[in-house]
Structures are given as C-alpha cells and as structure tokens.
Amino acid sequence: MVSDPELIRDMNIKDFHVFVNRHGYSFNDPLNDRSLTNLMGDEWKTMRSIISPTFSSGKMRSMHPIIIDCVHRLDNYLETKAMAGGDVEMKKTMGSLTMDVIASCAFGTKIDTYNDHKTSEFIVNAKQVFCGGVWRLWVFMALVKISPKLFEWTGFQIIDPSVQKFFNTAITSIVSRRKSEKVRQRDYLQLMIDAQNRKNKDTDDQDVDDLDENIYGKWQNYGKIETTETSDINNSNKSESTGMSDADIIANSFLFLMAAYETSGALLSFLFYNLALNEKCQQKLYEEVNGLDGMYDYESVSKMPYLEACIAETLRLQPPLPATHRHASQEYTLDCNWLTIPKGMMVIFDIYALHHNPEYYPNPEVWDPERFMPENRDQLTPYTYMPFGTGPRNCVGMRKAIGS
Numbered sequence: 197m198v199s200d201p202e203l204i205r206d207m208n209i210k211d212f213h214v215f216v217n218r219h220g221y222s223f224n225d226p227l228n229d230r231s232l233t234n235l236m237g238d239e240w241k242t243m244r245s246i247i248s249p250t251f252s253s254g255k256m257r258s259m260h261p262i263i264i265d266c267v268h269r270l271d272n273y274l275e276t277k278a279m280a281g282g283d284v285e286m287k288k289t290m291g292s293l294t295m296d297v298i299a300s301c302a303f304g305t306k307i308d309t310y311n312d313h314k315t316s317e318f319i320v321n322a323k324q325v326f327c328g329g330v331w332r333l334w335v336f337m338a339l340v341k342i343s344p345k346l347f348e349w350t351g352f353q354i355i356d357p358s359v360q361k362f363f364n365t366a367i368t369s370i371v372s373r374r375k376s377e378k379v380r381q382r383d384y385l386q387l388m389i390d391a392q393n394r395k396n397k398d399t400d401d402q403d404v405d406d407l408d409e410n411i412y413g414k415w416q417n418y419g420k421i422e423t424t425e426t427s428d429i430n431n432s433n434k435s436e437s438t439g440m441s442d443a444d445i446i447a448n449s450f451l452f453l454m455a456a457y458e459t460s461g462a463l464l465s466f467l468f469y470n471l472a473l474n475e476k477c478q479q480k481l482y483e484e485v486n487g488l489d490g491m492y493d494y495e496s497v498s499k500m501p502y503l504e505a506c507i508a509e510t511l512r513l514q515p516p517l518p519a520t521h522r523h524a525s526q527e528y529t530l531d532c533n534w535l536t537i538p539k540g541m542m543v544i545f546d547i548y549a550l551h552h553n554p555e556y557y558p559n560p561e562v563w564d565p566e567r568f569m570p571e572n573r574d575q576l577t578p579y580t581y582m583p584f585g586t587g588p589r590n591c592v593g594m595r596k597a598i599g600s
C-alpha cells in the first residue's frame with residue numbers, strides 16, 4: 197500500500213508500463229470484461245483512445261443541454277417538496293439526479309427517477325447492480341482472495357445474469373434503433389456509435405486536457421505522456437483504427453452506470469452535507485451561482501471558481517473512491533532500491549491517507565474550500581491530490597464528473 201507522492205508518481209507515470217492493468221484475471225462476463233476499467237494491455241490502450249475523446253470538452257459542451265434538462269427535473273422535484281414541507285433525503289435525491297443523467301446520456305432513455313423508482317424496469321435493474329448483488333460481491337472477493345484462477349474456473353459472475361440480460365437487450369435495441377434512425381442524438385451513446393463508424397481518430401477531439409493542472413495534474417490525457425517507456429502508447433493513440441464492436445458499446449454504456457452512479461451521487465450528497473455545516477461557504481457559493489442570473493450555459497458553469505473549490509475540497513475530504521490499485525506486470529525494484537515488488541503483486545494507492553495527511557493539508561479534517569481557490573492552488577504538493585487517480589489510467593470521466 198503506497199501513500200508516498202514520489203512513489204505514486206513513479207509507479208503511475210514514469211514506470212506506468214509496469215502498472216498498466218488493475219488485475220490479471222477475467223470476470224467471466226462480457227459486461228465486465230469488455231469495459232474500459234477491466235481491459236488489459238493493448239486492448240485497454242485501444243479502447244481508451246476511443247473512449248477518451250467522447251469526454252472532450254467539445255463533447256461535454258454538446259451534452260450540456262441534456263444535463264441541464266435533468267437539473268430542471270431536480271428543480272421541479274425540490275420545489276414540489278419545498279411547497280409540501282418536510283425533509284428531503286439528499287443521498288437518495290442526488291442518486292436520482294445521477295441516474296437521470298446516466299439514463300439520458302449513456303442510454304438515450306428518459307425516465308422519471310423521482311417518482312418511478314419502483315416500476316421503471318431500468319431503475320429496478322440498475323439498483324439491482326448496486327444493492328441487490330452485495331452477496332455476489334462478497335463471494336467474488338472471497339474467491340479472488342483465495343485464487344483468481346479459482347474465480348475464473350468457477351465461472352461465477354458478479355452481476356446477476358438477469359440484470360445482464362436486461363441491459364444487453366435494452367442497449368442492443370437502442371443501438372440498432374439509432375443505427376436505422378436518421379435523427380442523431382447528442383448523447384454519449386451516439387458518440388460511441390460515431391466512434392464505431394470512424395476509421396481514424398478526429399483531430400478536433402484533442403481538447404481533453406484543459407482542466408486545471410494545478411488541481412488535477414497534467415496527466416488526464418495519456419496522449420500527452422512524454423517518457424520513453426510510454427512513447428508506444430502515444431503512437432498507438434495517433435494512428436489506431438477504431439474497432440469498437442457492439443459488445444464494446446454495450447459494455448461501456450453499462451460502465452457509465454457502474455462508474456458514475458455511486459461516485460457522482462456520493463460527491464453531490466457530501467457537497468450538500470458540507471455546505472449545510474458551513475453556512476458562510478453556502479452563502480458565498482449562493483452569491484456566485486446567483487451572479488450567473490439563470491444563465492447556466494456550459495461556459496458560465498465551467499468558470500465558477502468557488503463552486504470548483506467546493507467540489508475539489510469535498511473530493512479531498514470525502515473521496516468517493518478512497519484507493520486505486522494496479523497489478524505489477526513484472527518484478528519492479530523501487531528507485532531507492534530497498535524494496536522489490538514481485539511480479540503479479542497488487543499495489544494499492546491510498547488516496548484517503550494522502551488527502552488526510554496534515555503534512556500536505558493543515559487541519560485535514562476541516563472542510564475548507566479556500567485551499568482550492570486559484571490563488572492558493574500552487575501551494576498543493578504534486579501527487580497528493582488524486583480523487584480521480586493519476587497517470588494515463590486515471591478516471592476517464594473526470595470532466596463529466598465535475599461538469600466542465
């Protein structure tokens with residue numbers, strides 16, 4: 197388990213070629229095996245170079261109206277609740293917002309997440325992935341712990357086969373409808389269908405790296421990696437043809453649900469929690485939001501320094517994923533020479549420990565957005581802030597998650 201910034205940099209960036217994969221086994225089902233998070237080696241590189249551009253700022257801008265529609269639905273819900281009086285359970289409400297965004301952007305489907313959660317097949321199956329299958333997760337962890345080979349041999353599947361069947365059928369029918377339709381949608385699903393039809397990468401997709409480097413680091417886009425060891429990755433990124441199969445589209449739409457639902461829902465609920473406990477900050481944010489005068493277009497929303505600082509500080513104090521991990525593909529001796537990591541060992545990067553270390557964040561348990569205001573950002577120690585991981589295999593959906 198690693199929580200030293202220099203080792204994190206070495207293993208995630210300088211020697212990334214040793215730590216490309218998260219694990220070394222198959223999940224026994226295509227929804228998991230073909231998803232970007234679980235692909236390995238060259239297959240991962242190819243898929244990442246297809247998926248990355250679908251999260252470029254240009255693509256996010258084109259999807260912005262869809263997200264604003266979802267926010268309007270949240271607005272209506274909150275207004276109705278406020279009129280009726282009583283409590284609003286924010287975790288559930290933010291889960292509904294996130295589910296609405298996922299259904300609209302990744303599945304091209306409109307659902308009433310606030311009122312329809314017991315009858316909508318989509319919601320019932322999506323919830324089954326997270327809540328209904330906890331025992332499956334335990335069995336999976338136990339089997340993998342004993343031996344990954346044993347897990348593969350049993351053929352055990354983490355996702356309930358009936359849930360897999362539902363998403364397979366639903367996404368397949370949406371994709372084939374899309375392909376035969378003349379009208380193009382502006383969602384993530386359409387971007388993947390477009391990627392499937394494209395032979396080479398578009399050059400106008402290269403604007404993926406304009407997030408604040410002082411906060412999130414400069415490795416969001418692995419196309420920018422400059423070390424000799426990873427130069428082969430850069431080259432494959434330039435000329436690869438986009439061989440995305442229907443199974444890949446299905447797996448990666450599903451991945452959107454897996455990767456975005458809990459993480460984004462947790463970020464939003466903790467953000468509201470922190471604001472509720474810090475009224476002065478709440479007022480300051482309220483004034484910044486009000487300053488937009490209802491003009492919530494993409495450009496305005498992405499230029500709100502205090503909102504950005506509140507989000508960044510929430511991700512520091514309550515990182516939705518407290519650790520990342522990599523699988524050593526070969527024996528690796530640390531630069532300092534006192535430790536050798538054997539081939540096949542799992543290395544865990546402890547995000548939570550970094551974010552709560554007083555050496556890097558004085559009074560680490562205090563929620564203080566000022567740490568991330570533009571004038572203070574250069575005080576951050578590199579590689580001590582990684583809510584989205586770091587290096588070429590960091591979170592591909594980071595831009596989507598923070599809405600810029």
Ligand code: HEM
Nearest residue numbers: 232233455456459460463517520584585586590591593597
């Ligand atoms: C607050 C919200 C989110 C947080 C905190 C978060 C965090 C993370 C982290 C820590 C990783 C692992 C990075 C590493 O191993 O170095 C990751 C990977 C990933 N995330 Fe996110 N994530 C969020 C939202 C999203 C969203 C909205 C999407 C997609 C729409 C997404 C898609 C992915 C994918 C596909 C990967 C795997 C990337 C790869 O293997 O190449 N995430 N995320």
